[in-house]
Amino acid sequence: MKQAKASKKYWATLLPLYLFTILFVGAPLLYMVVLSFLQRAESWGVTSQFTLQNYIQILQPVYLSTFADSLKLALISTTIIVFIGYPFGYFMAKLSPKGKQRMMLALMVPFWTNSLIRLYGWIIIFRANGTLDQLLMGLHITDSPLKLLYTYPAVVVGMVYALLQFMIFAVYSSAEKMDWSLVEAARDLGASPAKAFFTVTLKLTLPGLLSGIILTFIPSMGLFFIADILGGNKVVLVGSLIQDQLVKAHNTPFAAALAVVLMIMTTLMIALYRKISGVRDLEGLL
């Protein structure tokens, strides 16, 4: 009896959560999936006729290559983020409590500004005869403007800038929890500093590193406005393709199909992550 009452209360408290999720996450997702199987109407909207045409259209080389480009950019950005973000998070965990607080603040403050405005900052830095060119020419490292704006490297820098802090925080939180006496124990048993790092520190901060990769890789598949703003029209990603199909071409079913494929790809990434990190009880360390 008592238990039944308790479980009723339990459901009562959870109900708003479920309602919210169904209404604002489940239903729109379902709507999108349904849309992706419908046919485009002559001028606007959709007709309720089932078709696989939208998915077949994705198989055209021009769209497949867009997916490949997105994947490539995400991979490049994530790799760079790993090599900057991991050491950053690692050393941040070794700072004094006060140092940690200051660093945390320094990382957070830029995000109180709108991300678009911050991207325009990069335009000022990258444009011909912009801040970067002036600096490099002033130091006589280069003697003509590099014209970095609207190039691939500019897009990569923008992606790294936008997503780096996710990696830093993920690595930091697992490095912070690490027992540093384990590294001392490794050294004591005969490990060089590098050996101790690879056999102990890296293994124990792996959960943080992996979740950092997920947190940067998945958004980088969809962050199209960075490529649009810093890459001009030279770098077309799945995200911008979806936007174009929806806003400019008014092809809602095709846009939905593209979104579904993108979602499946990211879901597979998460499944892969779970499989890797699930090996040998690493979650217990978090």
Add this chain to the structure above:
Amino acid sequence: MGKKILQLEQISKSFGDTKVLDQISLEIEQGEFITLLGASGCGKTTTLRIIAGLEHPDNGRVLLNGRDVTLFPPEKRTVNTVFQNYALFPHMTVGENIAYGLKLKKFSKEQIQKKVAEMLELVQLEGYQNRMPGELSGGQRQRVAIARAVAVEPQVLLLDEPLGALDLQLRRQMQFELKRLQKQLGITFIYITHDQEEALNMSDRIAVMRKGQFEQIGTPNEIYETPKTSYVAHFVGEANILRGTVAEAGENILLHTPAGSFSAHCYEVAAEQGKTACVAVRSEQVSFQPAEQSLTGLSAVIREKTFAGGMLRIVLELTDGQTLVASRHGIDLPAQVGQQMTVFWEPSQAIVVEDSEEELP
């Protein structure tokens, strides 16, 4: 025996403005079980970390087997540590933990397997090879930590309060086992503890530390029977510390206090006529009788009577304000709190010590 395995020469270490070690020197012989005993913050863990190479001294030298290893990193020293929190690698099995150091020394797979099995047998954990450290009890983790450190055959094994986290019964059992292990392996043990009972039970020699210095180094007997300072007497023997003016100097001395006069004996420390001397008397040596039955001794009042651990503890306050603790076997004694008493002891049991000038509880 007799060969010096480890020498510390004039070692000093400061962290910021805090002087942790102040010119300490120590020589340790091959096969010895030596304990660094002291309260927390006395510098004993820092001493151990300097020997292990996890910390480098500001001044002084560390000699291992006659070779100067002061600036060697930990991996280059044939010294291993059993850490206070065990520091077992949580992502490796018990077997992998023990094999860690062996793998680094490039032993073959068969050699490693054989050694791991041997170590598990040594610490009586056969069959635990594939368990994860998280699945073990505190005592078992402790054994794995020892096995892991001993597997690489160190010349000196450092143990940093290894029994601190265990319950009393397990602690007693492990004391016995550690001693057995040390005899069996013939390795020099440097053991850290703040528990005087542990130190007295296990050690060949004890070095009592206080404020970054060695207060006294000697066998458990020497430390217990003839403490050199009031700190050692109080910390190791839980002795009462009394101060009085020396009226008659010599081997046996007479001291005056406002509460009366008493005799004491000089073993290691001499007393000077007319000066204040410090005397240690262990609680079990303190006798007392109702004031009306006895006249020779110090007059005191019973302030407290408590029963703990099979012993009765009586707190007596001398008329000059100094307090004494007496202990008795048994549950009760006829004397009441507030009763006037005369306190006395065998003069040979009152040991003249150097005054550490420390507030004692």
